[in-house]
Amino acid sequence: MMPFFQEHTMKEIISKELVIHPFLFSIFPILALFSKNLATVYPKQILLPLAVFLLLTAIVFFSMSRILRDMVKSGLLLSIFLIFFFSYGHLYFFLRSLFENQPFTLALIRHRFFLPLYIIALFLSSYVIVRTHKRLEFVNIVFNYISLFLVVVNALSIFSYYVPKTTLSLNSPRKDRLKDETRFLLPKDSGYLPDIYYIILDEYAGFKTIKKYYDYDPIRFYDYLVEKGFFIADDSRSNYILTSYSIPSALNMTYIHKDMHLNSKNRVAEFLKSKGYKYVYVSHIYPSITQDQDLIICSSPLDDFSQALFNYSILILFSETVWRTSLLKLFDEVGFISQIPGPKLVFIYICSPHPPFVFGPNGESIMYTDHTNWTNKQFYLSQWVFITKKIQAIIETLLLGSEREPIIIVHSDHGVRAVDRPFSFEIFNACYLPDKNYHLLYESISPVNIFRVVFNSHFGAHYEILKDKMYIHDRTFTNFTEFPYTSLK
Numbered sequence: 001m002m003p004f005f006q007e008h009t010m011k012e013i014i015s016k017e018l019v020i021h022p023f024l025f026s027i028f029p030i031l032a033l034f035s036k037n038l039a040t041v042y043p044k045q046i047l048l049p050l051a052v053f054l055l056l057t058a059i060v061f062f063s064m065s066r067i068l069r070d071m072v073k074s075g076l077l078l079s080i081f082l083i084f085f086f087s088y089g090h091l092y093f094f095l096r097s098l099f100e101n102q103p104f105t106l107a108l109i110r111h112r113f114f115l116p117l118y119i120i121a122l123f124l125s126s127y128v129i130v131r132t133h134k135r136l137e138f139v140n141i142v143f144n145y146i147s148l149f150l151v152v153v154n155a156l157s158i159f160s161y162y163v164p165k166t167t168l169s170l171n172s173p174r175k176d177r178l179k180d181e182t183r184f185l186l187p188k189d190s191g192y193l194p195d196i197y198y199i200i201l202d203e204y205a206g207f208k209t210i211k212k213y214y215d216y217d218p219i220r221f222y223d224y225l226v227e228k229g230f231f232i233a234d235d236s237r238s239n240y241i242l243t244s245y246s247i248p249s250a251l252n253m254t255y256i257h258k259d260m261h262l263n264s265k266n267r268v269a270e271f272l273k274s275k276g277y278k279y280v281y282v283s284h285i286y287p288s289i290t291q292d293q294d295l296i297i298c299s300s301p302l303d304d305f306s307q308a309l310f311n312y313s314i315l316i317l318f319s320e321t322v323w324r325t326s327l328l329k330l331f332d333e334v335g336f337i338s339q340i341p342g343p344k345l346v347f348i349y350i351c352s353p354h355p356p357f358v359f360g361p362n363g364e365s366i367m368y369t370d371h372t373n374w375t376n377k378q379f380y381l382s383q384w385v386f387i388t389k390k391i392q393a394i395i396e397t398l399l400l401g402s403e404r405e406p407i408i409i410v411h412s413d414h415g416v417r418a419v420d421r422p423f424s425f426e427i428f429n430a431c432y433l434p435d436k437n438y439h440l441l442y443e444s445i446s447p448v449n450i451f452r453v454v455f456n457s458h459f460g461a462h463y464e465i466l467k468d469k470m471y472i473h474d475r476t477f478t479n480f481t482e483f484p485y486t487s488l489k
Contacts, residue, residue, distance in 0.1 A: 018144065019061075019071050019072060019074075019075035019140060019144075020144055020147070020148070021075060021076075021079045021140070021143035021144050021146070021147040021148075022057050022061050022075050022078040022079045022082065023054060023057055023058070023061075024144075024147035024148055024150070024151045025079045025082040025083060025086075025143075025147050026053040026054060026056075026057040026082055027050055027053060027054060027151065028086075028147060028150045028151050028154065029086040029309065029312070029313070030046050030049050030050055030053065030309065031046070031151060031154040031155060031158065032150070032154050033305070033308060033309055033312070034046050034154075034158060034305070035154045035157040035158050035161075037305070037308075038157075038158065038161045038162075041244075041304075041305050042264070043162075045303055045304075045305040045306070046305065048306070049305070049306055049309060057078065057082070060078055061074060061075065061078050064077065064078060068130075072136050072137060072140045073129055073130065073136060075140065075143070076129050076136060076139060076140065076143065077126055077129055077130070079143055079147070080122065080125050080126060080129070081122065081126075084118065084121070084122045084314070085313055085314050086312065086313050086314075088118060088312075088313060088314035088316065089311055089312035089313050089314070089315075089316040090312050092109070092111075092114060092316065093312075093372070095109045095114075096109050096369070110368075110369055111317060111368065115317070118314075161476075192404070193275065193276065193277065193343035194343070194404055194405060194406050194407050194434055194458070195338065195343060195344050195345075195346065195402055195404070195406040195407070196272065196277075196344070196345045196346065196406065196407045196408075196409070196454075197337075197346045197348065197398055197406055197407070197408045197409070198268075198345065198346065198347050198348065198409050199348045199350070199391070199394070199408070199409065199410040199411075200247060200347075200348070200349045200350065200411065200412075200413050201350050201352070201353070201387065201391065201410070201411070201412050201413070201428065202243060202349075202350065202351040202352060202353075202354035202412070202413050203353060203354040203412065203413070203414060203415070203416055203417065204353055204384065204387065204412040204427070204428050205353075205380075205384060205412070205415060205416045205419075205426070205428070206236070206412065206415060206423075206426035206427050206428045206429075207222060207234070207428065208234075208423070208426055208488045209415060209416055209419060209423045209426050209488075210381070210384065212423065213377070213416070213419050213423065214377055214380070214381045214384070216381055216384075216385070218388065221388050221392060224392055225395075225430050228395070228399065228432065229432060229436050230408075230430045230431065230432045231430065231431045231432075231433070231438040231441050232429070232430045233429040233430070233431075233441065233442070233443055233444065233445050234443050235443040235444040235488065236411070236426070236427050236428075236429035236443070236444060236445055236446060237415075237422070237425040237426055237427060237444070237446055237468065237470050237485075238412065238413065238414040238415060238425050238426075238427045238446065238447065238470065239255065239446050239447055239448050239468075239469060239470060239471060240256075240257075240414065240470075240471055240473075241414045241415070241417060241424060241425065241472065241473075242414065242473070243413045243414065244263075245257060245471075245473075246413045246414050246447060247349075247413055248263045248265075249447065249448050250268075250447035250448060250450060250451070251265075251266045251267065251268045251269070251347075251451075252265055252266065252267045252268070253267060253268065253448060253449070253451050253452050253463065253466075254267075254448065254466070255448060255466075255469065255471070257471065257473075257480045266279075266292070268345070268451045269292065269293075269345060269347075270292075271451075271455060271459075271461075272343075272345045273292070273345075275343075275459070276342075276343060277342075277343045277344055277345050278294040278295065278340070278342055278343070278344040278345070279292060279293050279294050279295075279344070279345050279347070280293065280294060280295045280296075280297065280337065280340060280344050280345065280346045280347070281293045281295070281296045281297070281298075281347050281349075282297045282298075282330070282333075282334065282337060282346060282347065282348045282349070283297075283298055283299075283330065283348065283349040283350070283351075284298065284299045284300050284323075284326035284327050284329070284330040284350070284351065285298070285300060285302070285303055285304050285307070285349065285351055286298045286300065286302060286303045287303065295340070297333060297337070299326040299327075299329035299330040299333065300322065300326035302322075304351070307319065307323070311356075320356050320358055320368055320371055323356055323358060324358040324359070324365070327350070327352060327358070327359075328363075330350070331390050331393075331394070334348065334394050334397065335394075335397040335401065337398075338397070338398055338401035338402045338406075339401070348394075350387070350391075352383060352387050353380060353383040353384040353386075353387050355371060355372050355374075355380075356371035356372060357370060357371050357372070357373065357379040357380060357382070357383050358371060358383070359382065359383045359386040359387070360382045360383075360386065361381075361382045361385040361386055362386065363386055366379065366382075374418050380416070380418070391410065395408060395410070395432075399432075404434070405434035406432070406434070407431075407432065407433055407434065407454060407458070408431070408432040409430075409431050409432075409450060409454070410428070410429075410430050410431075411427055411428060411429040411430065411447060411450070412427035412428050412429070413427075413447075414427065415427055421472075421483065422470070422483070422485075422486045422488060423488060425470045425483065426488055427447075429445065429446075429447070429450075431450065431454075433454070433457070433458065437457060440453045440456060440457050441453055444468055445468065446468040446469070446470075448466055448468070448469075449465055449466055449468060452464070452465055452466070453465070468485075469482050470482065470483040470485070471483060
């Protein structure tokens with residue numbers, strides 16, 4: 001062993017004996033996407049994609065090595081394929097945004113034109129590597145170091161994000177939180193336990209926003225809700241502008257940025273399960289964290305992180321079709337939920353009208369070139385109209401299909417981020433209570449107080465009503481500032 005190290009430099013050892021770049025390139029896109037979405041993605045969400053791509057990379061790499069009898073060439077070929085595979089969506093969206101104001105050029109940047117050029121470039125790169133008779137050890141070294149650098153940079157970014165939070169959480173006082181958590185044991189028993197349907201619509205514009213920015217009057221939906229006996233909070237605002245903060249805040253009935261330990265908890269479900277309820281999760285996106293659900297009904301096996309990863313890779317060619325299909329399947333399945341026996345909390349999460357825009361006003365398909373088209377307001381509006389029709393149908397089904405009148409809560413997780421503040425905080429927020437006793441609800445109620453009011457009015461609880469606040473955040477998601485309440489005119 002000693003003569004070997006004496007006669008060969010470390011660079012020579014790496015070039016001749018070590019081909020690590022395919023494995024690093026296979027995990028780099030996953031770590032990069034995670035590092036850019038640390039506040040909205042849970043660490044456990046990246047484990048499956050990491051395992052899958054590392055395993056597939058290993059299988060392909062060792063198979064190619066046996067066929068080509070050259071590990072360096074096999075590694076370079078695989079790395080180039082991985083770079084092309086994961087960069088397709090990024091490059092596609094970048095070029096479309098770059099030439100957004102040049103209609104002729106933009107018309108050429110479509111999958112039907114872009115994909116063949118991409119495949120040709122991949123083929124030529126691979127052909128050069130296979131046919132060359134030159135030694136490729138130096139190229140192997142470069143690929144090793146580049147891939148290692150990319151992985152280390154993103155790993156450090158992830159590490160620097162979590163270490164301060166861990167230290168802070170260990171040192172932060174827990175007295176108030178623990179005191180509040182015991183409150184779910186206080187409410188008195190009730191003989192009548194209505195089913196509770198909690199429906200979240202992602203980036204669903206409030207009625208004032210849809211009128212002001214999209215010139216659309218939602219009077220038919222408004223009248224329908226009033227006719228059915230809903231309370232509509234006409235001046236409701238979201239507490240946060242991010243789904244990963246707004247939903248946990250509503251489900252924990254507190255401002256989540258003050259205690260991120262609660263991000264993986266669901267105190268609403270804990271309260272109701274202590275009263276004998278089942279907790280059912282229904283969506284077209286698999287839940288990113290497990291919160292003691294008794295039943296998960298999901299029309300897609302992918303969570304939001306995996307779907308985002310697909311959208312930036314060459315799999316974008318299929319992802320929007322999968323998205324549209326899973327949403328339609330969800331709408332078809334929701335009608336059977338009321339048949340689940342026993343009292344139940346049903347959390348229905350619909351990630352729409354949030355893009356991609358895949359529905360016209362009557363469910364028509366949308367060209368893939370417009371799936372993220374915020375410039376033309378018609379695409380968001382069309383999807384908003386279609387989702388509104390589906391929500392009205394879901395409400396009708398739940399009311400007719402329930403043996404006993406249920407509690408139905410429907411609201412946006414946040415407003416439309418493409419509009420100006422404070423309208424980006426404005427949300428749709430409606431509540432149906434069996435006894436139509438809405439005296440504790442009020443026009444400006446925010447999601448953090450909804451279940452506090454419902455539990456107080458229907459379960460004998462004594463939750464304090466918090467001040468309704470809106471928070472904006474910095475890019476690091478570590479500093480939150482209260483946004484002042486202003487009138488929506």
